[in-house]
Amino acid sequence: MNLCLVEHLDGVATDASLQAFTLAAGLGGETHALVIGPGGAEVAATIPAAVVYVAEHDALDAFAPDAWAAILCAMPSRTGVTAIVAPGSARATDAMARAAVRLGEPLAANCISATPGNPLLLTRIRWGGSLLEEARLHTDCALLTVVPHTLPAVAPGSPGAVERFTPELADADLVVRVRERVAPPAGGVSLTDAKVVVTGGRGVGSAEGFVVVEELAGLLGGAVGCSRAVTMSGWRPHTDQVGQTGNKIAPEIYIACGVSGATQHIAGAKGAKRILAVNTDPEAPIMSVADYAVVGDLHEVLPAISAELRRRRG
Amino acid sequence: MKALVCVKRVPMTGGRIVLTDDEQAIETKHLGFAISPHEECGVEEAVRLVEAHGGESVVLTLGPPDAEEQLRDAMAIGADRGIHLVTDGEEWDPEATAGAIVAAVIADETASGPFDLILFGNESADSGGFQTGLRVAYALGRPCATGLKAVAVGDGSFRCEQEEGGGRNVYELPLPAVVTVLEGLNLPRYPSVPGRMRAGRKPLEASTPERPASRLERARLVVPAGESKQAEILGHGADAASAVVDLLEQIGVTS
Numbered sequence: 001m002n003l004c005l006v007e008h009l010d011g012v013a014t015d016a017s018l019q020a021f022t023l024a025a026g027l028g029g030e031t032h033a034l035v036i037g038p039g040g041a042e043v044a045a046t047i048p049a050a051v052v053y054v055a056e057h058d059a060l061d062a063f064a065p066d067a068w069a070a071i072l073c074a075m076p077s078r079t080g081v082t083a084i085v086a087p088g089s090a091r092a093t094d095a096m097a098r099a100a101v102r103l104g105e106p107l108a109a110n111c112i113s114a115t116p117g118n119p120l121l122l123t124r125i126r127w128g129g130s131l132l133e134e135a136r137l138h139t140d141c142a143l144l145t146v147v148p149h150t151l152p153a154v155a156p157g158s159p160g161a162v163e164r165f166t167p168e169l170a171d172a173d174l175v176v177r178v179r180e181r182v183a184p185p186a187g188g189v190s191l192t193d194a195k196v197v198v199t200g201g202r203g204v205g206s207a208e209g210f211v212v213v214e215e216l217a218g219l220l221g222g223a224v225g226c227s228r229a230v231t232m233s234g235w236r237p238h239t240d241q242v243g244q245t246g247n248k249i250a251p252e253i254y255i256a257c258g259v260s261g262a263t264q265h266i267a268g269a270k271g272a273k274r275i276l277a278v279n280t281d282p283e284a285p286i287m288s289v290a291d292y293a294v295v296g297d298l299h300e301v302l303p304a305i306s307a308e309l310r311r312r313r314g
Numbered sequence: 315m316k317a318l319v320c321v322k323r324v325p326m327t328g329g330r331i332v333l334t335d336d337e338q339a340i341e342t343k344h345l346g347f348a349i350s351p352h353e354e355c356g357v358e359e360a361v362r363l364v365e366a367h368g369g370e371s372v373v374l375t376l377g378p379p380d381a382e383e384q385l386r387d388a389m390a391i392g393a394d395r396g397i398h399l400v401t402d403g404e405e406w407d408p409e410a411t412a413g414a415i416v417a418a419v420i421a422d423e424t425a426s427g428p429f430d431l432i433l434f435g436n437e438s439a440d441s442g443g444f445q446t447g448l449r450v451a452y453a454l455g456r457p458c459a460t461g462l463k464a465v466a467v468g469d470g471s472f473r474c475e476q477e478e479g480g481g482r483n484v485y486e487l488p489l490p491a492v493v494t495v496l497e498g499l500n501l502p503r504y505p506s507v508p509g510r511m512r513a514g515r516k517p518l519e520a521s522t523p524e525r526p527a528s529r530l531e532r533a534r535l536v537v538p539a540g541e542s543k544q545a546e547i548l549g550h551g552a553d554a555a556s557a558v559v560d561l562l563e564q565i566g567v568t569s
């Protein structure tokens with residue numbers, strides 16, 4: 001039997017959780033699901049698991065990772081579980097790592113596939129997806145997290161049964177707990193949701209140089225991104241950074257200007273449908289990951305694109 | 315304030331990853347080495363905390379003899395001393411790594427007092443296990459918050475922040491604590507020339523732990539397929555503008 005941790009937001013199971021469910025179901029046997037916190041019962045009704053467990057407790061209004069781990073470890077049907085699968089979100093990964101320590105088990109983070117058996121054969125990502133690792137996991141209870149956006153989500157459906165329970169939580173499980181929530185700032189296109197992202201790299205040359213990047217992004221209703229070379233130079237804030245240690249983006253088109261195409265940068269743009277590179281160097285590594293390219297100085301190319309967009313709009 | 319920060323030496327791959335013939339590692343013959351940007355921010359934060367509150371910052375790595383380079387880099391930025399758990403270069407899994415770090419922490423605390431704060435990267439740059447910091451925290455019985463973008467030590471309080479869904483989650487932890495941090499926490503300084511000179515003379519303690527067997531056994535590494543294509547050249551310089559706008563219209567992102 002497998003157990004899948006299902007996260008939910010505003011009463012709806014997250015896509016990443018339903019993708020993790022697909023991997024769990026592929027391991028064979030019954031798949032059970034666990035939903036934690038307020039709103040869990042409504043969410044449970046949409047998950048096609050044999051049994052959906054809903055953990056309810058007053059202390060679960062605010063996220064408390066040790067409490068989540070305690071619940072994962074003390075599930076009513078824990079004894080029969082041979083795999084616990086969770087989405088690779090920050091929250092679920094944190095809770096799974098804590099559960100792994102409590103259970104004395106290894107944790108395989110960021111898997112993209114798993115073949116049942118003991119050892120379990122799995123493929124997980126390294127370097128933010130620039131490299132894959134095939135591994136054997138030797139354990140009776142495998143703990144896995146699943147990379148978001150690589151597997152199809154399971155279609156919503158009715159569960160076989162829903163079982164609500166109140167977990168026992170120790171004071172120590174509530175020491176680390178969200179005390180305060182600061183709401184997101186209003187307005188603007190977020191980098192992670194934008195349909196068009198125009199990024200400037202070191203080739204932009206200065207903070208002021210970004211006006212040509214901002215202009216094009218503005219005309220296309222898109223967001224501005226940057227490379228780490230730019231962040232480190234203090235030209236843009238880290239919140240604009242795309243890459244392994246920055247934002248993971250998934251636009252219709254990614255316009256990367258003055259960016260060489262280091263694997264750690266491209267790791268953040270794997271979700272992009274198309275990449276257009278603007279670079280003075282026709283041999284730059286980005287030329288072999290981009291779909292389209294313009295060879296030239298971005299300070300000439302970008303204003304010309306913006307002017308052409310304006311001209312056609314009349 | 316006594317702060318410890320744990321860093322891992324990793325190769326700096328460029329535009330393409332090349333594997334060794336046995337597919338067990340990255341071919342590093344022509345590569346430089348670094349630590350994860352998350353860990354760089356951890357080093358910077360540890361140094362700043364000690365600058366603000368007094369005390370001592372210590373940097374630790376488990377890695378091959380050459381990983382001394384990463385310890386010296388951290389000392390050039392301001393870490394006061396280093397702990398090197400020397401390996402033969404074989405990769406250690408997170409359970410094993412955490413075990414060795416815990417033993418080193420306990421030994422250091424016995425000799426020179428407890429660490430108020432132990433900082434980790436949220437995930438290592440190469441293997442991305444997302445767990446070493448938590449394993450150490452549990453073994454030491456200390457609270458741990460992960461993926462932090464802000465930390466502030468006040469009078470008897472420790473406030474830290476995580477970004478989530480565009481907003482922020484605020485935690486307050488008792489000290490001593492363990493944290494895992496993300497790039498963006500601060501803007502790390504570049505080492506100065508005198509900083510580099512001083513780093514060479516700072517104390518470094520080395521020991522050689524035993525590597526236990528791993529239950530997460532690597533079979534081989536694989537470079538993902540479809541990484542290599544040849545971009546279609548739409549044009550050169552400003553003359554390409556018209557072809558680019560044609561493409562944008564075709565995709566339907568111009569209105």
Ligand SMILES: Cc1cc2nc3c(=O)[nH]c(=O)nc-3n(C[C@H](O)[C@H](O)[C@H](O)COP(=O)(O)OP(=O)(O)OC[C@H]3O[C@@H](n4cnc5c(N)ncnc54)[C@H](O)[C@@H]3O)c2cc1C
Binds near residue numbers: 244247
């Ligand atoms: C563990 C780790 C994690 C990392 N995470 C990230 C990350 O999240 N994001 C990230 O971006 N990087 C990351 N990096 C850094 C990465 O390896 C590169 O150093 C970085 O992406 C380089 O930025 P760049 O392409 O802007 O600069 P460069 O590599 O210097 O490239 C500049 C490019 O601009 C071109 N150019 C110059 N002038 C012009 C002009 N006028 N017009 C057009 N083109 C021009 C040049 O031909 C060149 O190709 C990470 C590194 C490590 C080791």
Ligand SMILES: Nc1ncnc2c1ncn2[C@@H]1O[C@H](COP(=O)(O)O)[C@@H](O)[C@H]1O
Binds near residue numbers: 350375411444445
């Ligand atoms: N070999 C190592 N030596 C020192 N610290 C390490 C080592 N491996 C991992 N760490 C620390 O643990 C963090 C998380 O690693 P991981 O669990 O592999 O993602 C890293 O960012 C480092 O701070």
